[in-house]
Amino acid sequence: MAAALKIMIIFDFDWTLIDDESDRWLISNTGLSQKFNELHLQLPWPSLMDRLMEELHLRGKTVDEIRECLKQVSIHPRIVAAIRSAHALGCDLKVLSDANQFNIETVLKNHGLYDCFSEIITNPAVIENEGRIRILTYQDPASLHGCNLCPPNLCKGLVVKRMQSLSLRDGNTRFIYLGDGEGDFCPTSKLNKEDRVMPRKDFALMDLILKDPSLVKAQVHGWSNGEELERILLELINKISNVN
Numbered sequence: 001m002a003a004a005l006k007i008m009i010i011f012d013f014d015w016t017l018i019d020d021e022s023d024r025w026l027i028s029n030t031g032l033s034q035k036f037n038e039l040h041l042q043l044p045w046p047s048l049m050d051r052l053m054e055e056l057h058l059r060g061k062t063v064d065e066i067r068e069c070l071k072q073v074s075i076h077p078r079i080v081a082a083i084r085s086a087h088a089l090g091c092d093l094k095v096l097s098d099a100n101q102f103n104i105e106t107v108l109k110n111h112g113l114y115d116c117f118s119e120i121i122t123n124p125a126v127i128e129n130e131g132r133i134r135i136l137t138y139q140d141p142a143s144l145h146g147c148n149l150c151p152p153n154l155c156k157g158l159v160v161k162r163m164q165s166l167s168l169r170d171g172n173t174r175f176i177y178l179g180d181g182e183g184d185f186c187p188t189s190k191l192n193k194e195d196r197v198m199p200r201k202d203f204a205l206m207d208l209i210l211k212d213p214s215l216v217k218a219q220v221h222g223w224s225n226g227e228e229l230e231r232i233l234l235e236l237i238n239k240i241s242n243v244n
Contacts, residue, residue, distance in 0.1 A: 076226025
């Protein structure tokens with residue numbers, strides 16, 4: 001008897017799940033723009049955010065105050081509905097992002113979506129005893145993961161390959177990947193022809209796919225806004241479920 005079909009949906013976070021960039025939102029809304037301009041050419045992004053979190057701590061900003069700032073980040077109501085529908089239909093939802101755990105958990109919990117996701121793969125965050133938020137890296141930047149498409153701290157393609165390997169043991173899985181940026185091209189290129197990728201139109205991922213479509217085996221379904229994301233995602237779930 002054939003194994004039951006599973007659908008795994010992987011969301012990028014910034015400019016995909018949310019219509020903004022969570023780190024830059026925090027920088028702009030906590031008065032860190034000048035400090036960011038001083039440091040952003042000197043440090044890789046996770047180290048930069050770690051340093052800026054230290055700056056907020058030095059300025060007396062509490063963890064709760066930083067959370068309250070991030071709670072102002074909106075998620076399109078149709079994307080909220082799409083996530084809840086996909087979860088209710090039994091899909092396995094994950095976040096794969098080069099943001100960080102603190103930002104993502106805060107936003108998802110604020111919108112009542114945290115429990116819809118089985119896993120959040122991102123740069124870890126730790127709150128130290130004195131209330132200082134530390135931003136770490138998902139991978140050791142010195143580990144040289146061998147991918148020239150991804151930043152040294154996170155190769156999303158390696159993560160997707162790990163998921164594919166695990167899915168072979170668990171049964172028959174179809175992947176749907178939603179993303180927008182250059183960092184989403186590597187995982188997109190790892191998808192199989194039975195999988196789907198949903199790149200956001202007029203963003204870097206779609207541009208890279210259009211530049212050389214032969215590098216992508218998955219079926220491509222572009223979207224522009226929350227309404228399109230919801231409609232296309234639910235259509236794909238329905239098609240995959242009915243074909244198999």
